[in-house]
Amino acid sequence: MISASKKFPTDPHGWAELLPERQARQSLSGTHRVPWVVVGAGFTGLACARRLGELHPDQEILLLDARLVAQGASGRNSGFAVVTSQFPGGVVPDQIENYRRVNRINRAGLDLLSAQVSEQAIDCQWCEEGIYHTAADRLAIKEYHHFLHYLETLEIDHRPLDKTALHDRLGTSLYQVGIHVTDGALLQPAALVRGLADTLPANVRLYEQSPALKIEDGKPLTLHLATGEVKTDKLILTMNYEASTLGFLRPYIIGSTLSGSFTRVLSKQELASLGSETEWGVISLHGGGATLRLTRDHRLCIRNTAEYHSSTLLSDKKLAHRQAIHRVAFDKRFPQLAQVPFEYSWSGVEGITRNNTNFFGRQRDNIYLAGGYNGSGVSRGTAFGAAIADYASEETSQTISDCLASAPGAWMPPRPFLDIGAFFTVHSRFRGVGLDR
Ligand SMILES: Cc1cc2nc3c(=O)[nH]c(=O)nc-3n(C[C@H](O)[C@H](O)[C@H](O)COP(=O)(O)OP(=O)(O)OC[C@H]3O[C@@H](n4cnc5c(N)ncnc54)[C@H](O)[C@@H]3O)c2cc1C
Numbered sequence: 242m243i244s245a246s247k248k249f250p251t252d253p254h255g256w257a258e259l260l261p262e263r264q265a266r267q268s269l270s271g272t273h274r275v276p277w278v279v280v281g282a283g284f285t286g287l288a289c290a291r292r293l294g295e296l297h298p299d300q301e302i303l304l305l306d307a308r309l310v311a312q313g314a315s316g317r318n319s320g321f322a323v324v325t326s327q328f329p330g331g332v333v334p335d336q337i338e339n340y341r342r343v344n345r346i347n348r349a350g351l352d353l354l355s356a357q358v359s360e361q362a363i364d365c366q367w368c369e370e371g372i373y374h375t376a377a378d379r380l381a382i383k384e385y386h387h388f389l390h391y392l393e394t395l396e397i398d399h400r401p402l403d404k405t406a407l408h409d410r411l412g413t414s415l416y417q418v419g420i421h422v423t424d425g426a427l428l429q430p431a432a433l434v435r436g437l438a439d440t441l442p443a444n445v446r447l448y449e450q451s452p453a454l455k456i457e458d459g460k461p462l463t464l465h466l467a468t469g470e471v472k473t474d475k476l477i478l479t480m481n482y483e484a485s486t487l488g489f490l491r492p493y494i495i496g497s498t499l500s501g502s503f504t505r506v507l508s509k510q511e512l513a514s515l516g517s518e519t520e521w522g523v524i525s526l527h528g529g530g531a532t533l534r535l536t537r538d539h540r541l542c543i544r545n546t547a548e549y550h551s552s553t554l555l556s557d558k559k560l561a562h563r564q565a566i567h568r569v570a571f572d573k574r575f576p577q578l579a580q581v582p583f584e585y586s587w588s589g590v591e592g593i594t595r596n597n598t599n600f601f602g603r604q605r606d607n608i609y610l611a612g613g614y615n616g617s618g619v620s621r622g623t624a625f626g627a628a629i630a631d632y633a634s635e636e637t638s639q640t641i642s643d644c645l646a647s648a649p650g651a652w653m654p655p656r657p658f659l660d661i662g663a664f665f666t667v668h669s670r671f672r673g674v675g676l677d678r
Pocket residue numbers: 245249280281282283284285286305306307308311312313314315316317318319320321322323451452453454479480481482483484486487499500544588589590591592611612613614615616617618619620621622
């Protein structure tokens with residue numbers, strides 16, 4: 242018998258705050274008997290439940306989330322669905338097949354999302370125009386040269402840009418160099434997650450605010466909740482770093498807390514000061530650098546903090562303090578918009594591992610798990626989610642083989658050493674970040 246924490250804190254801040262109210266699905270009560278249960282309704286769990294629903298049209302699939310849909314990391318990220326992952330440092334020749342493997346997984350995820358957005362007409366600011374990767378300071382410029390070499394080696398479509406070209410497109414003079422990678426998408430994460438949750442196949446039943454608290458082994462397995470229980474033949478865990486609350490992945494994954502802010506909607510004149518592109522996303526070539534978005538609804542969004550905060554969201558007071566950090570970074574990039582206030586700030590927790598790996602496979606009899614992603618879970622989590630459904634259904638595919646080839650997680654020590662190690666792991670991401678923060 243494995244016990245789990247009963248606490249799944251959340252707050253009202255985030256991208257969902259920008260959307261109209263939504264009628265939540267009911268929480269689970271009573272006793273249920275189903276062939277399949279998926280725990281966690283982020284990108285991984287939603288893709289998994291959808292795929293199971295398609296593979297087993299005559300069977301009932303139950304999908305549980307501890308929170309309201311879009312209140313986890315999937316609804317709180319920066320909204321980049323990446324196809325081409327960046328691997329810091331120079332190209333390592335014997336890693337080229339590994340780079341290709343990761344990018345194939347990303348591609349599979351992006352293709353699934355793209356198809357679902359168009360088939361289900363999900364209104365989520367989906368924009369498949371690619372992603373900018375930029376550098377302002379020395380270390381990021383060094384990464385620029387590595388990334389360029391990597392893109393050329395892997396024959397990935399891209400366009401290098403100098404300072405003037407970046408200024409003309411984005412309206413900032415901060416960046417010395419950048420690259421526009423033509424694959425990849427931008428999206429409103431909470432709108433996409435809600436859209437995916439509200440268009441699941443008819444044989445998938447979603448329960449929100451329904452934390453799974455305990456797994457009891459046996460045939461069938463029994464999943465205990467505060468107000469009910471579910472007996473199931475197969476259980477798939479897609480809870481990211483919170484898998485540890487049910488006793489899985491404990492020494493391998495922690496939550497890193499990130500934060501960002503949005504401006505109010507920009508005026509026409511303010512928008513005109515931003516150059517020729519009307520909607521864009523910038524990822525820093527330094528791992529600790531800021532991500533930036535100009536959203537379709539004309540807000541600028543900046544995210545530039547990450548910290549170990551015991552895998553929880555930031556309090557209002559801490560968020561206000563982080564907002565001051567966002568402001569400094571924003572004004573440095575857009576001095577012409579220094580008078581534009583932030584309207585929202587938010588935090589979110591992403592799962593990170595020491596060796597930047599992902600988890601995929603069977604944990605023990607009839608219990609499967611997919612998760613991890615270190616900040617790339619939009620496309621990759623979607624691919625992992627669909628693939629774990631296939632794998633648990635004894636299908637075979639290239640994506641399953643690619644996911645199975647993920648490196649094992651690197652061990653993390655127990656508390657209190659974990660807290661110290663986690664602090665340094667997250668902190669090290671900012672080494673030498675300079676102007677890119
Ligand atoms: C601020 C921020 C910015 C980011 N930016 C990007 C980005 O631009 N692009 C990108 O690709 N990635 C980004 N990420 C990372 C990305 O959000 C994650 O990798 C992704 O959301 C992981 O998806 P998931 O479905 O595996 O996990 P989650 O989204 O964490 O979903 C897991 C779900 O499980 C539920 N759960 C947990 N325990 C239980 C339980 N016991 N019972 C029931 N339900 C449970 C949770 O409530 C949660 O909804 C960012 C993350 C953050 C925080």
